[in-house]
Amino acid sequence: GHWSSIYHQYRYWRKTGKWQKLMKIITANYDSEWLFIDGSVVKAHQHSTGAASHLDEAIGKSVAGNSSKLHLVVDACGNPIHVELSGGQVHDSKMAKTLIDSTINNQTKAVIADRGYDSSDIRECIFTHCAQSVIPVKSNSKSCNDTLDWYLYRCRHLVENAFARLKHFRGIATRYDKLKDSYAA
Structure with a gap:
């Protein structure tokens, strides 16, 4: 057309x-038995900034320039089930509670994430939903990883594979849209 x-x-x-x-x-x-969460930076095209709105359009300044960040929740089969957008400077842990609260249900047994989500607040949010937290502690932490389920953590590649599949599309790999709603759609 x-x-x-x-x-x-x-x-x-x-x-x-x-x-x-x-x-x-x-x-x-x-399949909500396991939920995998992660974030990925998307470079924003130089013409995507400067929208004529006063709303937050999820484009932020970072070291690499203008960028957005996709925060993704993936189910146990590797299918994306929830996406949030933020500016590129927003840390993954800032969006974790929103991602967890929007997707976790009473069938969820574990939430798996990388070290960027190592926070007592995030672990507490997961535990309040009666699920297991599979997040390794940071290297400078005083606690240890003795109780971590390493098999589930190795399955975290499912969320990385989902990002790899999504970024095959030109409109997702580089943000050309000025408006957050257009890019999210």
């Missing part, structure tokens, strides 16, 4: 929330 017809239909779906409804339908029956 004509590019403007496609764009207007895409924009209509974005504004009415059809993309989010579609995502909820697709992820309705996810």
